[in-house]
Amino acid sequence: MPSPRSYLGDKLSDHTSFLGLRLWVLIVAFSTFFVLLFFSFVSCYVICYRRRKPCKTPFCLPNPIAPKNYQTSFRSSSLNRRLLPLNMSDIEMNTTEPELQLMFPDQWSTRAGLTTPRSYLPDLEPFRADTLSGYRFSSREVVISTNGFAYENLIGNGNYGVVHRGVLFDGTTVAVKRLLGCQTEGFVTEVEAIRHVRHKNLVKLLGYCMEEGYRMLVYEYVNNSNLHQWLHGPLGQASPLPWTTRMNIIHGIAKGLAYLHEDIEPHISHQNLKASNILLDRLWNPKISDVSLSRLLGPNHTVATARSLVELGYAAQEHSSTSKWDKESDVYSFGILVIEIVSGRIPVDHYQPQVYLIDWLKSMVANKKIADVVDPSIPEIPSMKELKRIMLIALRCVDPDIDHRPTMGEVIHMLEPRNLLLSDDHCIRREASLRNCTEGGRPDVRTHDEDASDV
Numbered sequence: 434m435p436s437p438r439s440y441l442g443d444k445l446s447d448h449t450s451f452l453g454l455r456l457w458v459l460i461v462a463f464s465t466f467f468v469l470l471f472f473s474f475v476s477c478y479v480i481c482y483r484r485r486k487p488c489k490t491p492f493c494l495p496n497p498i499a500p501k502n503y504q505t506s507f508r509s510s511s512l513n514r515r516l517l518p519l520n521m522s523d524i525e526m527n528t529t530e531p532e533l534q535l536m537f538p539d540q541w542s543t544r545a546g547l548t549t550p551r552s553y554l555p556d557l558e559p560f561r562a563d564t565l566s567g568y569r570f571s572s573r574e575v576v577i578s579t580n581g582f583a584y585e586n587l588i589g590n591g592n593y594g595v596v597h598r599g600v601l602f603d604g605t606t607v608a609v610k611r612l613l614g615c616q617t618e619g620f621v622t623e624v625e626a627i628r629h630v631r632h633k634n635l636v637k638l639l640g641y642c643m644e645e646g647y648r649m650l651v652y653e654y655v656n657n658s659n660l661h662q663w664l665h666g667p668l669g670q671a672s673p674l675p676w677t678t679r680m681n682i683i684h685g686i687a688k689g690l691a692y693l694h695e696d697i698e699p700h701i702s703h704q705n706l707k708a709s710n711i712l713l714d715r716l717w718n719p720k721i722s723d724v725s726l727s728r729l730l731g732p733n734h735t736v737a738t739a740r741s742l743v744e745l746g747y748a749a750q751e752h753s754s755t756s757k758w759d760k761e762s763d764v765y766s767f768g769i770l771v772i773e774i775v776s777g778r779i780p781v782d783h784y785q786p787q788v789y790l791i792d793w794l795k796s797m798v799a800n801k802k803i804a805d806v807v808d809p810s811i812p813e814i815p816s817m818k819e820l821k822r823i824m825l826i827a828l829r830c831v832d833p834d835i836d837h838r839p840t841m842g843e844v845i846h847m848l849e850p851r852n853l854l855l856s857d858d859h860c861i862r863r864e865a866s867l868r869n870c871t872e873g874g875r876p877d878v879r880t881h882d883e884d885a886s887d888v
Contacts, residue, residue: 568628568640575599575642575649579609593730598654606654607639615648615730623729624650630697634689636712636722648729655712655720664708664777673810678717679774683823684848685719686711690767691841693724694760701725704758705738706766707747708773727758742766746780746790749833761835767844768830775823777808791831794824819850 449456578599579586588596594612601607624641631637642649660682663669674682693701704727712720727735739758742748747766752758769780772794780790787793797806803821807814826847832838839847 570640570642570649570651572642572644572647572649575609575647575651578607582611593726593734599651606656608652608654610650610652612648612650612729614734620648620729623725626699627701627725627729630693630701630724632689632692634685634719634721635692635724636720638724650729652722655714655722657713657715657717659709660711660713660719660774661708663713664773665779669777669810673777673808673812674717676807676811676813676815679811680819680823681717682711682713682719683771683774684845686721686767686770687841687845687848689719689721690763691845694763694841700760702758702760703763703766704728704735705742706763706770707742707745708770711770744781749831760840761838764830764838764841764844767841768827771823771827771830775808775820775827776806777810794828798824822847822850 444456447456448454449459576582578601579597582595582597586598588598588608590596593614594610596608596610599607599609620643621641624638628638628640636655637653638650639653640651642651658666658668663674690703690706693703701724703721703724705723706721710722712722714720727738735758739748739752743750743752747769748762749765752762769790772778772790773780776790776794778785778790778793781788782790785793787796794806797803803824804817806824807820826839826844829837829839829847830844
């Protein structure tokens with residue numbers, strides 16, 4: 434009788450019908466396969482668990498894709514929870530809807546066709562900066578949010594910086610501006626002063642980054658391009674802004690400037706007010722961008738900005754050789770903006786017989802052609818009374834005598850149409866203010882609708 438050991442050995446040595454392999458070979462092969470399969474499942478579970486562990490909100494997406502050298506586990510910080518580790522190329526770039534195109538302001542040549550997808554933005558809740566624990570971003574956070582400053586997220590670039598679109602962890606879309614040649618001394622102090630500025634007609638500064646040589650500002654993302662594009666670019670040609678929308682934009686800009694000039698301490702002068710720095714949201718609310726950006730860039734940039742505004746027609750000639758910029762200077766720029774919005778003409782156009790917009794307006798008024806000042810692309814014709822009142826306010830703002838320019842608070846007061854019941858003993862001064870203006874005098878703009886028929 435054979436021993437059990439020899440019997441087991443004979444059975445294991447028997448050839449099987451599976452490729453003629455011995456039984457012990459099959460047992461070893463299947464055991465190895467199941468062991469490897471088990472460890473594979475365990476490894477996948479551990480990796481998925483460690484990736485999903487930092488995410489505690491419904492906005493978290495699986496399988497994050499981060500730029501090279503940044504795909505590491507986040508450090509334990511509340512700031513990291515703001516990031517959305519999302520490959521921006523996964524967001525559909527819809528180039529067929531120009532009304533959603535964003536062209537960030539400043540003197541930048543903006544990429545055409547970079548739009549915000551309609552399927553993404555409408556579902557976002559309005560952003561609240563106070564929901565974030567902190568406002569200082571690390572360079573890693575900014576790099577991940579912009580997918581490593583990827584080219585497809587580039588919004589614009591120019592002499593002062595480069596702007597990329599980014600997405601925070603909670604799904605908030607932001608605009609990240611990398612400053613070039615920014616002064617280091619006092620940077621945080623200036624940013625702190627600007628960060629607390631909050632008004633519905635100002636672009637919100639959400640935070641900043643000052644690491645590894647970076648000087649970056651993180652703004653809210655405004656998704657309907659800027660005023661310059663809607664007045665003079667392809668957007669305006671395809672869909673001209675109606676009169677009521679233009680008046681709402683003028684009111685919004687005035688309210689934003691009045692807040693900066695009068696409602697906060699210390700008062701702030703914008704120093705770079707122009708059409709490309711007026712962003713529009715999807716409800717056509719204007720938002721002034723780049724508030725006091727020149728203060729962050731230093732005095733040399735302030736002088737350069739003033740000269741640029743003079744060349745563009747948004748500043749008076751006295752600013753061409755000085756860095757001094759005050760509230761009255763902003764008022765002048767606002768007056769030019771008003772004329773530009775109403776007429777649809779750029780402030781300086783070398784292809785026109787009268788190069789400067791302000792000179793053209795004065796000649797139109799002198800020749801009693803005030804009705805021809807309105808942009809011919811506007812579908813509806815405004816009332817002559819309202820048109821004259823708006824033009825009187827604009828000319829008052831660009832008064833050559835700085836002391837005679839109104840404050841922005843007074844401008845808001847004049848912009849509000851009112852039907853006032855005047856008593857018999859109330860005397861209304863009637864002066865041909867615009868006619869005097871063309872002769873070198875200053876225009877006299879009375880309050881509200883005070884007999885605009887004098888024009």
